[in-house]
Amino acid sequence: MALANRGVVFFMMIMVALRGLSMAAVYKVGDSAGWTILGNGQEYQDWAATNKFFVGDTLFFEYNTQFHNVKQVNVEDFKSCNPENPIATYVDGSDNIILKSSGEYYFLCGFPGHCQAGMKLHVTVNSAANLPHNPTPTPLASNVAPSLYASKLSCLAMVVAAATLPFFLLLV
Numbered sequence: 326m327a328l329a330n331r332g333v334v335f336f337m338m339i340m341v342a343l344r345g346l347s348m349a350a351v352y353k354v355g356d357s358a359g360w361t362i363l364g365n366g367q368e369y370q371d372w373a374a375t376n377k378f379f380v381g382d383t384l385f386f387e388y389n390t391q392f393h394n395v396k397q398v399n400v401e402d403f404k405s406c407n408p409e410n411p412i413a414t415y416v417d418g419s420d421n422i423i424l425k426s427s428g429e430y431y432f433l434c435g436f437p438g439h440c441q442a443g444m445k446l447h448v449t450v451n452s453a454a455n456l457p458h459n460p461t462p463t464p465l466a467s468n469v470a471p472s473l474y475a476s477k478l479s480c481l482a483m484v485v486a487a488a489t490l491p492f493f494l495l496l497v
């Protein structure tokens with residue numbers, strides 16, 4: 326009986342640890358390139374399209390503060406690349422922005438010309454915060470960011486752990 330109790334406690338500890346891993350994901354904007362001027366102007370739209378964001382997730386912007394910053398703006402200022410009326414401004418060069426509510430988020434770089442050159446990011450944040458992220462690979466899986474991959478793996482680990490619970494309890 327004592328053994329069984331220890332097994333249950335051990336299992337609970339694993340579940341708590343896995344839950345902590347899978348509840349929220351951190352997405353590095355632009356993946357390895359970070360937040361910068363990349364080339365064709367579509368990079369961050371393409372990057373956003375390969376990810377699915379949920380409330381509680383974090384956008385991590387990494388950039389050289391001499392050349393870039395991050396401004397959250399409204400949709401009109403996003404369209405017109407206007408940095409003068411920001412909702413929030415980030416200048417640390419390694420900014421973690423937690424997506425606290427569902428909806429549309431718009432970011433741009435406030436340095437002259439950078440938004441026009443493609444340093445602008447629009448993400449849609451979904452409200453299904455309590456559901457595990459979809460562990461099924463999408464057709465875009467080969468392009469998926471390592472950070473997303475990690476979150477998918479942790480969700481998968483949680484599903485596997487939950488599925489093996491009955492067997493685990495039988496063993497102890």
Ligand SMILES: [Cu+2]
Binds near residue numbers: 362392435436444
């Ligand atoms: Cu910039």
